[in-house]
Amino acid sequence: MKRAFLLAGSASYTLSPAMHNAAFRALGARAHYEALALAAAELPEAVARLRDPGCLGANVTIPHKLAVVPLLDTLSEAARATGAVNTIVNRGGALEGHNTDAAGFMRALKEDGGYDPAGQEVVLLGAGGSARAVAYALLRSGVARLAVYNRTLERAHALARALGPYGELEVLSPAQLKGRVRSAALLVNTTSVGLSGVQEGASPLPEDALPRAMVCDIIYRPPQTTLLKRASAAGLAVQNGLPMLVYQGAEALTLWTGLPAPVAVMRAAAEAALAA
Incomplete structure (x- = not known):
């Protein structure tokens, strides 16, 4: 076997x-x-x-x-x-x-989420391995503008440098985050904030910081994080990581x-x- x-x-x-x-x-x-x-x-x-x-x-x-x-x-x-x-x-x-995370994310977003990010403004939270795959997929899809935020700014800058050949990633400061999320069409969370047994119940963003169209959280346990609950209550399209x-x-x-x-x-x- x-x-x-x-x-x-x-x-x-x-x-x-x-x-x-x-x-x-x-x-x-x-x-x-x-x-x-x-x-x-x-x-x-x-x-x-x-x-x-x-x-x-x-x-x-x-x-x-x-x-x-x-x-x-x-x-x-x-x-x-x-x-x-x-x-x-x-x-x-x-x-x-x-x-395969990159292809998996984009297929999920388009086929299950019914959302095409081409030409849209997107904010990405996180700078780990999953964030790198999501950023690569988004840049290859033709987003108009992609910004990344991570609590450790140097990790965000490292992500931006690594993917520089595929497009520009703007690194956001804490002061810029809320305003840029509000102006974005799509927000993608790749951090562990909200994960069961880790930071369940927490949100990576203030309650009044949501994008215009859709929130994607790659956490699937719990099926609906606090971030997704807030977005859904605000009438936005949502998708978890399943x-x-x-x-x-x-x-x-x-x-x-x-x-x-x-x-x-x-x-x-x-x-x-x-x-x-």
Whole structure:
């Protein structure tokens, strides 16, 4: 039986095993997916084990998306651009790094959210691995203006420098944040503010700071964060992170198996696991 893994800092909250194992069953694939909780010091050994012939590869999540990059042999364009990897594929012992978060985010936004960000003004909160993927996807989609805010400004500047070849990212100061959010059409939160068990109930923005059209929060646990509740109450379109999770997972599954992913099966399994 083939194996695939999730390399995570904490594996207690993830929906990925339920989602991928349901997909393997639907495809008739003799494969099993398991989540591994790893400290930073354990990451190199865990990545080395992915070279085993019985291993398809792995997903990578917080806090390892950037740290895993130098441990790999090759990178896809999206992984090189973002400097972040969320999917590793074992090709005969050589490890390829991919970033399926970017494609997953944009597919979720357009297909599930019914929103095309082309020509729009967007504000992005956060500067970690997920933020890099979202920023890359937004720049490639042709947004008119993209601004990023992070509590640690140097991390925001690092993101802007990394993605400079793909378009301009303006780094916002705390004094600029509220006004720019209000003038934006779309706000995307990639921070952990609002996440169950971390900062649940909190919001990354003041109550009166909302964009004009839509709020996307890539958190899926809880299904509706305080930020999304406020946006929905104000009549804005909202989207949580579950569609992005499903679509990035579908991209990863196809990379591992070469088969079209059973997206409906994966979504149903993720929703059931979330409800449980």
